[in-house]
Amino acid sequence: MRLLALFLVLATTACGATVAQDTSATDPVTVRNCGQDVTYDRVPGKVVTNDTGIAELMFALGLADRMAGYVIGGGQTADLATSPFKADWERVPKLGEKITKEVVQGAGADLVFAGWNYGFSESTGFTPDSLEELGIPTYQLTEACRNGVGKQRGIMPPLEALYEDLRNLGKVFRVSDRAERLITGYQAQVAAAEQLGAGRPKPKVFLYDSGLDQPFTAGRNAAPQDVIGKAGGVNVFGDLDDSWTTVGWETVVQRNPDVILINDYADGDANTPEQKRAFLESYAPLAAVPAVRDKRFFVLPYAALVESPRNPAAIEAFAKFLAG
Structure with missing residues (x-):
């Protein structure tokens, strides 16, 4: 009989990396996010994220220095102990356990990265539309995109969603080379794992x-x-x-x-x-x-x-x- 196995899963990418970015670029960038074309006029420099997975997407791309802070709930704090990005978690400020307009405005956010039921919610009034009214751009986590059937979420297979977001963020932050290296490494890791069950x-x-x-x-x-x-x-x-x-x-x-x-x-x-x-x-x-x-x-x-x-x-x- 097998006993309960708790694996502290570590990513294979470098932790706390700082990546060279072309932050002087002024040309707008347009990406397809959750079925809509979204244009970002400049490279964001004060990003607020909600949820541990979303923050770690930024960390994996070497973008901790582009963050104003993160929000995570109390139920996610155990993730920090198992994270391969501990240095980034320590240097980026925690803004609270619940994301609100007041939190992101207080941080001077120029981009909010969240998802439906990963921060965005009609019940709280914290939505991409409400933030647009405040002049704050948003990016939606693709795993949490509304799929057009009530409040159900998801528009593509999960790993495709991961790669889509990495590529989009790579374009927005001018770190596409880094994004493609991550994706190539992840694809190789997944392919090797699949062989174990063949x-x-x-x-x-x-x-x-x-x-x-x-x-x-x-x-x-x-x-x-x-x-x-x-x-x-x-x-x-x-x-x-x-x-x-x-x-x-x-x-x-x-x-x-x-x-x-x-x-x-x-x-x-x-x-x-x-x-x-x-x-x-x-x-x-x-x-x-x-x-x-x-x-x-x-x-x-x-x-x-x-x-x-x-x-x-x-x-x-x-x-x-x-x-x-």
Whole structure:
């Protein structure tokens, strides 16, 4: 039987790198972001990010010096201990745990980088449109793009979303060479991980984020879809045209997962991976599910399971677990 494995996933790129940028460029740059052409008149120099994965996209591109600060919730603080970008987290100011107009205005932001339900929300009035009224440009995380069906999110496969954002940010910040080097490295890392599962049966995997009454999980447009699939498994909720969403426990039981991938994210009554596992093992309807019966659990940090530079390393770590 396998014991709970907590992998502190590290990216393969250099940490805290400062990249030469052509910040003197004055020509506007237009990129396609979430289905719309967006033009940026200058290289942003006071960026505010929301969420750990989004901040680490900036860090991976060597753009910490272009940031005014970051916002992360209390449930994400554990990510900093596992981050390959610790030096950047230490030198960029934390602005708070909840992003608001007041926070970004106080920081003098000239760009806000967030996503739907990754900071942007109609319920709070913090939206790209409301920031445009204040003269503050935005960039939306592609994983969290609205897909035109209610509030569902995701418009392309998760790794494609990662590469799209890296390329777009590379153009906006004039670091396209750096972006392409990252993408090439990530693609090679993912390809090598895929070989670990080649020719093997594909176990069914349930991503458990949080929730006791109803589980919060990942559909086909969230990063775990590719973390699971490229590692040699099958996401049991990969048929859902959404990124992160709520399902029912009865459906989890019906889909009978062989492995449960636990998100190390503090949200709700079970905050730690150990508490989440204890709940899963004690919840009677799951007792006969192979993953619980055979104690097949694996843990990854939150920042490895949302769109971020940690996705390729997460694929590699999970592939080794499945192949072991």
